[in-house]
Amino acid sequence: xxxxxxxxxxxxxxxxxxxxxxxxxxxxxxxxxxxxxxxxxxxxxxxxxxxxxxxxxxxxxxxxxxxxxxxxxxxxxxxxxxxxxxxxxxxxxxxxxxxxxxxxxxxxxxxxxxxxxxxxxxxxxxxxxxxxxxxxxxxxxxxxxxxxxxxxxxxxxxxxxxxxxxxxxxxxxxxxxx
Amino acid sequence: xxxxxxxxxxxxxxxxxxxxxxxxxxxxxxxxxxxxxxxxxxxxxxxxxxxxxxxxxxxxxxxxxxxxxxxxxxxxxxxxxxxxxxxxxxxxxxxxxxxxxxxxxxxxxxxxxxxxxxxxxxxxxxxxxxxxxxxxxxxxxxxxxxxxxxxxxxxxxxxxxxxxxxxxxxxxxxxxxxxxxxxxxxxxxxxxxxxxxxxxxxxxxxxxxxxxxxxxxxxxxxxxxxxxxxxxxxxxxxxxxxxxxxxxxxxxxxxxxxxxxxxxxxxxxxxxxxxxxxxxxxxxxxxxxxxxxxxxxxxxxxxxxxxxxxxxxxxxxxxxxxxxxxxxxxxxxxxxxxxxxxxxxxxxxxxxxxxxxxxxxxxxxxxxxxxxxxxxxxxxxxxxxxxxxxxxxxxxxxxxxxxxxxxxxxxxxxxxxxxxxxxxxxxxxxxxxxxxxxxxxxxxxxxxxxxxxxxxxxxxxxxxxxxxxxxxxxxxxxxxxxxxxxxxxxxxxxxxxxxxxxxxxxxxxxx
Numbered sequence: 001x002x003x004x005x006x007x008x009x010x011x012x013x014x015x016x017x018x019x020x021x022x023x024x025x026x027x028x029x030x031x032x033x034x035x036x037x038x039x040x041x042x043x044x045x046x047x048x049x050x051x052x053x054x055x056x057x058x059x060x061x062x063x064x065x066x067x068x069x070x071x072x073x074x075x076x077x078x079x080x081x082x083x084x085x086x087x088x089x090x091x092x093x094x095x096x097x098x099x100x101x102x103x104x105x106x107x108x109x110x111x112x113x114x115x116x117x118x119x120x121x122x123x124x125x126x127x128x129x130x131x132x133x134x135x136x137x138x139x140x141x142x143x144x145x146x147x148x149x150x151x152x153x154x155x156x157x158x159x160x161x162x163x164x165x166x167x168x169x170x171x172x173x174x175x176x177x178x
Numbered sequence: 179x180x181x182x183x184x185x186x187x188x189x190x191x192x193x194x195x196x197x198x199x200x201x202x203x204x205x206x207x208x209x210x211x212x213x214x215x216x217x218x219x220x221x222x223x224x225x226x227x228x229x230x231x232x233x234x235x236x237x238x239x240x241x242x243x244x245x246x247x248x249x250x251x252x253x254x255x256x257x258x259x260x261x262x263x264x265x266x267x268x269x270x271x272x273x274x275x276x277x278x279x280x281x282x283x284x285x286x287x288x289x290x291x292x293x294x295x296x297x298x299x300x301x302x303x304x305x306x307x308x309x310x311x312x313x314x315x316x317x318x319x320x321x322x323x324x325x326x327x328x329x330x331x332x333x334x335x336x337x338x339x340x341x342x343x344x345x346x347x348x349x350x351x352x353x354x355x356x357x358x359x360x361x362x363x364x365x366x367x368x369x370x371x372x373x374x375x376x377x378x379x380x381x382x383x384x385x386x387x388x389x390x391x392x393x394x395x396x397x398x399x400x401x402x403x404x405x406x407x408x409x410x411x412x413x414x415x416x417x418x419x420x421x422x423x424x425x426x427x428x429x430x431x432x433x434x435x436x437x438x439x440x441x442x443x444x445x446x447x448x449x450x451x452x453x454x455x456x457x458x459x460x461x462x463x464x465x466x467x468x469x470x471x472x473x474x475x476x477x478x479x480x481x482x483x484x485x486x487x488x489x490x491x492x493x494x495x496x497x498x499x500x501x502x503x504x505x506x507x508x509x510x511x512x513x514x515x516x517x518x519x520x521x522x523x524x525x526x527x528x529x530x531x532x533x534x535x536x537x538x539x540x541x542x543x544x545x546x547x548x549x550x551x552x553x554x555x556x557x558x559x560x561x562x563x564x565x566x567x568x569x570x571x572x573x574x575x576x577x578x579x580x581x582x583x584x585x586x587x588x589x590x591x592x593x594x595x596x597x598x599x600x601x602x603x604x605x606x607x608x609x610x611x612x613x614x615x616x617x618x619x620x621x622x623x624x625x626x627x628x629x630x631x632x633x634x635x636x637x638x639x640x641x642x643x644x645x646x647x648x649x650x651x652x653x654x655x656x657x658x659x660x661x662x663x664x665x666x667x668x669x670x671x672x673x674x675x676x677x678x679x680x681x682x683x684x685x686x687x688x689x
Contacts, residue, residue: 024373031371032362040361043290043612048358055352055362056371063374102373119381175355 006076008087016071016091018154020064021161023099028060029053051175057168067095089137089144092151097130218308218431218576219551220513222422222504223568225274225435226493227267227317227442228532230522231260232540233487236547240460243490246498247517247545253553255591259562260546261602261624262521266533267319269606270520270544270565271437275300275323277569277584280605281683284612289319289361291326293612299583301433301569302330306578310430312421314339315437316402316409318364320520324435325356340417341409342385342399380406393449397485400446402439411448414438415496419503426509433576437520440493443531445485451492455484463654467528470636474530483525501549512551514575518568519544535606535640537622537631538655542604548592559590562624564602567594601625601675610635615684623676628665629655630672644673 008016032053041049071091075083083090104125105116116122137144231237236247237258263273263280272278272285272292276299283292283299291297302311313324314335321337328334338346352359366372367379385408391399394410401408418436425432462483464476474482497517504510523532524540532541546563566586573580574593588594607619618635627650633640646660646669659665 028366028372032365035365035369035371039288039290039608042287042610043284044358044361045613051355051358052362055359056366059363059366059372059375063372067374099373102377106370106373106376122377172352172355172359175358176352178354 006080008072008075008091012087012091013068013072014158015088015151015155016095017064017068018158019092019095019151020067020099021060022154022157023095024063024067025057025060025157025161027099027103028056028063032056051171054168054171054175057165058172061165061168067099071095088148088151090134092147093130093133093137097126097133100129101126220426220431220509221433221516221572221575222513223433223435223516223572224418224497224518225271225315225320225437226497226517226519226545227437227439228521228523229441229490229493229519229545230524230540231543231545232522232524233483233490234545236545241455241458241487243487244494246494246501247547249498250501250517250549251547252556254547254549255553255557255559255589257546257548257563257589258558258560259624260518260544261542261562261564261604262519262544263565263604265521265537265541265604265606266608267317267520268323271317271320271323274518274520274565274568275302275327275435277301277566277586279566279585279603279679279683280607281616281680282585282686284687285323286607286610286612288608289322290612291322291357297326298330299581300327300330301435301572302327304569304573304578304581305433305576308430309576310425310428310432311434312425312432313435313437314418314421315435316341316407316414316439317437317442317520318402320437322357322360325351325360328356335421337402338407340414341407342387342391342413343383343406343408344386347379347382395446396449396452398444398446400440401444402442403444411440411492411496414440415500419500422504422509423507426507431576433572438493441486441489441523443482443486445482445489447485447488447492451488451495452485453488454491455487462526463656465526465654465656468536469638470535470633470640471528472530472534473528479525479528479530482530486523486525510549510551514551514572515549516547516568516572518546518565533606533608535620535633535636537604537606537620539629539649539653542622548589550592557591559596561590561596561598562600562602562626563589598626601672603676603679613687615687616680621676621680623672624649625672625675627651628668628672630660630669630676632673632676644669646672 036049036052044052071094075087101116101122105122116125137147233239234244234247235242236244236251262270264270268285268288268290269280272283273280276283276292276296278296278299280286283296285292302313305311311331312333312335313331315321315324316337324331324334367375370376383406385399385406387399387408391410399408400411422434425434467473501515521532522541522544524536524538527536529536564586567589568586570580570584570586571589571592574588587600590596602624603621605619605621607616609618610616616634620631620633622629622631627648629647629649631645633643635641644660645658646665647655648659648665660669
């Protein structure tokens with residue numbers, strides 16, 4: 001079996017990438033807006049605010065690529081008998097579990113931040129929630145369908161977030177050219 | 179052959195990424211070679227963050243927090259009523275570095291920098307090309323200002339220098355777009371505005387501590403609270419002393435700005451200082467909570483004050499040690515050594531820390547001690563002085579012309595004279611726009627023995643409210659005498675002077 005056969009299908013990768021994009025971009029943009037509106041808009045001009053959001057989107061873009069690449073790598077390393085044709089399902093479960101764990105450790109929410117205090121608790125939460133979803137999706141068809149439907153709906157947001165990312169990359173490039 | 183560890187692998191990966199993406203944006207070293215002028219003295223400016231004059235035995239505090247500063251004061255110029263122009267880092271530091279009041283430089287908000295058209299009005303540029311200029315800060319907000327002034331700084335040291343954490347990654351910048359990229363990416367990487375990148379950064383940054391360092395700091399090692407930047411006071415001041423020693427060997431006279439984080443919270447004194455004031459006889463005056471304070475209970479304030487004082491004592495020991503080291507090397511024979519703070523700290527009226535609309539003495543009155551080379555006697559100055567005075571005074575010391583735009587005066591003893599009728603100002607306007615007239619702010623004016631505080635735009639009576647104190651009779655600022663018939667004329671006069679200054683600044687802004 002050739003190595004390329006161990007890779008997920010392009011459509012599956014796009015679907016899982018979309019799940020990552022929706023969660024990561026929404027999180028970064030939401031918390032950056034909250035941050036900016038508190039004080040930064042008081043002293044940055046419009047040009048700088050555009051620039052600033054371009055860096056935020058660039059950061060989220062890098063995050064989404066890193067996450068998706070890691071998932072593709074894991075899929076590539078797993079025996080095909082375990083994972084063949086299930087990249088969307090497994091990728092979505094891992095993404096949601098992992099990013100949910102990171103949300104619970106994040107310090108952005110004043111008052112309720114740092115629910116997960118250390119790397120061990122993040123790892124435990126991630127493992128338990130991922131195993132639970134794997135188990136439920138294997139046993140209950142409705143859970144599997146719900147996860148796949150969620151991932152599928154996320155692809156719609158790519159039409160918005162990807163052009164935005166392209167624009168952000170162009171703005172960052174222009175701002176950094178001498 | 180040594181095996182490559184996971185940490186090495188991550189470092190290697192990051193290095194490759196740095197090289198591929200950012201190295202092209204980092205300009206060559208700004209270090210330049212300059213000729214040494216025979217007459218110009220060196221200047222070392224040491225800013226100790228959040229060090230209130232109120233808590234220093236140098237200024238009469240009952241606890242012996244600063245035996246070393248007291249000792250150094252024996253051959254220094256000591257300014258007994260020196261005021262920061264703000265009650266937190268950004269406005270205070272900006273005024274110190276630009277010689278302009280906050281209503282002029284407009285660095286009022288969190289992460290703010292000075293008005294773009296005034297970016298060149300900074301001590302580093304005004305000192306001219308004859309000086310080698312070095313700057314270092316551990317303070318996140320002050321670092322934004324130094325980045326703004328970086329074209330005028332010969333060597334801007336990374337904030338992670340002299341620390342225990344390798345934070346070199348954080349020193350990679352988009353050099354052509356420092357401020358927006360810094361604002362966005364730093365908030366994403368270190369303040370949790372992103373999920374994955376902030377997690378990876380957390381994995382990457384781990385301080386390299388020894389068991390002894392941890393044992394020596396039972397309440398935790400000192401940290402700046404960002405970039406996992408952990409340090410020891412000993413290491414910090416060893417690093418600064420070493421830097422000054424290296425600067426001394428340069429051909430040009432040097433101006434060095436060191437803005438250290440202690441005694442800013444978290445208060446983490448070494449164990450031999452930690453409990454030195456716990457349960458002692460000192461009992462601060464209990465004051466009524468201020469409605470605009472953050473709302474700390476009296477007990478919590480007291481406990482924090484004990485640790486703060488202990489941290490000051492620890493800092494004082496290190497300043498004394500560094501001073502003696504530099505002195506023994508003869509460096510201070512031709513160096514002005516200046517010690518001050520960017521703002522104060524308060525543990526009363528329901529406040530613990532700094533910021534807020536409050537402008538009481540512990541928040542804005544800061545130490546200022548200048549040790550001129552060769553000076554052998556102590557000189558005390560009681561006339562009110564201000565951070566805006568430092569820039570013209572340092573320029574005068576350096577033999578540079580004073581620009582007309584300076585809003586400060588020469589300090590008495592260093593070119594200026596005692597002026598008991600001189601007014602000094604402080605303010606905070608963190609929630610006002612930098613581009614518009616102030617809508618929500620508090621202001622303080624000190625003139626002679628009197629002080630007036632004016633609140634504007636805050637809830638309830640603080641929408642437009644005044645407090646007036648006679649500091650000679652009431653140094654604790656308890657009896658508001660704004661409406662007292664005997665003093666109302668003076669109060670109104672001071673208020674008019676304050677409001678006229680603000681109105682003039684607002685008009686300049688709109689024009």
